[in-house]
Amino acid sequence: MLTKIAELPYALYLVHMAIILSAQTVLSDLGIAKNSSLMLVLTIILCIVVALILHHAIEKPFMKMRERFLKPAGALMGEMKVAYVAAK
Numbered sequence: 001m002l003t004k005i006a007e008l009p010y011a012l013y014l015v016h017m018a019i020i021l022s023a024q025t026v027l028s029d030l031g032i033a034k035n036s037s038l039m040l041v042l043t044i045i046l047c048i049v050v051a052l053i054l055h056h057a058i059e060k061p062f063m064k065m066r067e068r069f070l071k072p073a074g075a076l077m078g079e080m081k082v083a084y085v086a087a088k
Helices: 004-007 008-031 037-069 071-088
Strands: none
Touching: 008 037
């Protein structure tokens, strides 16, 4: 569980304000006080769940696509070393 949360900082950054404001509006309509502990816990859970969905549905597929189109930096450096040795 903690390793999954460690993958989420950017997704959490993107969604936290929208989720906090939306959750407070919806949950306060259901009778939960805006500054209660229950509101805090539910909002944190919602932020993590939405960030997980965003991470798996959008961020991971784009990272895989990036790997297909771009070479890793280490591979590029290896090619540069080979070219340098060949040039000597």
